[in-house]
Amino acid sequence: xxxxxxxxxxxxxxxxxxxxxxxxxxxxxxxxxxxxxxxxxxxxxxxxxxxxxxxxxxxxxxxxxxxxxxxxxxxxxxxxxxxxxxxxxxxxxxxxxxxxxxxxxxxxxxxxxxxxxxxxxxxxxxxxxxxxxxxxxxxxxxxxxxxxxxxxxxxxxxxxxxxxxxxxxxxxxxxxxxxxxxxxxxxxxxxxxxxxxxxxxxxxxxxxxxxxxxxxxxxxxxxxxxxxxxxxxxxxxxxxxxxxxxxxxxxxxxxxxxxxx
Ligand SMILES: N[C@@H](CCC(=O)N[C@@H](CS)C(=O)NCC(=O)O)C(=O)O
Numbered sequence: 001x002x003x004x005x006x007x008x009x010x011x012x013x014x015x016x017x018x019x020x021x022x023x024x025x026x027x028x029x030x031x032x033x034x035x036x037x038x039x040x041x042x043x044x045x046x047x048x049x050x051x052x053x054x055x056x057x058x059x060x061x062x063x064x065x066x067x068x069x070x071x072x073x074x075x076x077x078x079x080x081x082x083x084x085x086x087x088x089x090x091x092x093x094x095x096x097x098x099x100x101x102x103x104x105x106x107x108x109x110x111x112x113x114x115x116x117x118x119x120x121x122x123x124x125x126x127x128x129x130x131x132x133x134x135x136x137x138x139x140x141x142x143x144x145x146x147x148x149x150x151x152x153x154x155x156x157x158x159x160x161x162x163x164x165x166x167x168x169x170x171x172x173x174x175x176x177x178x179x180x181x182x183x184x185x186x187x188x189x190x191x192x193x194x195x196x197x198x199x200x201x202x203x204x205x206x207x208x209x210x211x212x213x214x215x216x217x218x219x220x221x222x223x224x225x226x227x228x229x230x231x232x233x234x235x236x237x238x239x240x241x242x243x244x245x246x247x248x249x250x251x252x253x254x255x256x257x258x259x260x261x
Contacts, residue, residue: 035119035120036119037116037117037118037119038117040065040113040116040117041098041100042068042097042098042099043060043065043066043067043068043096043098043113044067044068044070044096045057045060045067045068045069045094045096046070046071046079046082046083046086046093046095046097047069047070047071047079047093047094047240048071048079048080048093049073049074049076049079049240049241049243049246050241050246050247050248051093051201052093052106052201053071053093053095053106053240054201054236054240054241055094055106055197055198055200055201056094056096056113057239057240058197058232058233058236059113059114059122059197061233061235061236061239062122062197062232063113063117063118063121063122065113065117065118069239069240070082071240073243074243074246076246079093083095086102088102088104090104092104094106096109106142106198107138107139107142110138110197110198111138122192122193122194123193123194124188124189124191124193128189129189130188133180133187133188133189134189134193134194134195135195137187137188137195137198137199140176140177140199141195141198141199141201142202144173145174145199145202145203146201146202146205148168148169148170149170149202149205149206149209150205152165152169152170152211153205153209153211153249153252156253157250160253170211170212171212174203174206174211174212174217174220177203177217178216178217178218178219178220181219181222181223182219185226186223187199192230196223196227200224200227203220203224204224207220209251209252210251210252210253210254211252
């Protein structure tokens with residue numbers, strides 16, 4: 001399936017001058033981040049239904065920026081073949097082709113798109129107290145949350161633990177997210193941001209695979225309802241998950257919360 005959305009983008013290129021070596025001093029500042037949008041080359045998102053590549057589709061829908069979407073509807077394996085056909089060393093989704101570059105890693109793709117083509121959007125202002133929290137959730141989503149969840153999932157599916165681990169586990173990483181939402185409406189603070197886009201997939205994994213009991217996390221449940229009401233999220237679903245979830249992993253067996261890992 002290929003989908004082309006046709007909105008134009010601002011065509012201002014960012015020129016970063018290179019100072020001659022002799023003029024570089026200790027006080028030389030790093031280049032200012034872009035404050036105007038660069039011209040966006042063609043973006044193609046390689047996608048698997050219901051997987052992390054939805055983040056990039058959702059981001060582009062939130063921003064109203066154009067993209068092509070590549071996947072085979074209803075066939076995860078054939079969609080992965082499209083990724084492999086790119087010849088990139090790391091076969092996973094999202095993979096995007098941005099101009100003449102092939103990129104992986106959803107958080108880095110999102111930050112590249114925002115910094116270059118949508119500066120100031122879906123990110124708290126740099127000098128706001130919410131900015132460090134926003135960035136923390138951007139990275140927490142994969143670095144701690146998804147990593148812990150999938151590690152616990154593998155353990156439960158291969159060698160089920162008999163007691164709860166003393167190490168940070170699924171319950172802990174989800175509880176931290178729940179506690180933040182008790183004080184803040186979104187993962188970037190008062191406004192919806194790209195951190196919410198990053199956090200949805202692992203929080204769906206946590207409850208969808210029964211790694212945690214969703215009834216214990218009412219703030220996360222309320223946040224998911226707000227997400228689902230967003231028109232851009234609904235447009236993402238229509239484009240990227242037209243038949244609902246497919247190829248679900250098996251859920252871990254039901255067990256008392258005290259045994260959860
Ligand atoms: N940290 C990466 C994870 C990417 C990833 O593992 N994607 C999964 C789908 S959600 C994948 O491609 N799985 C295919 C495989 O592992 O063979 C990111 O955020 O982009």
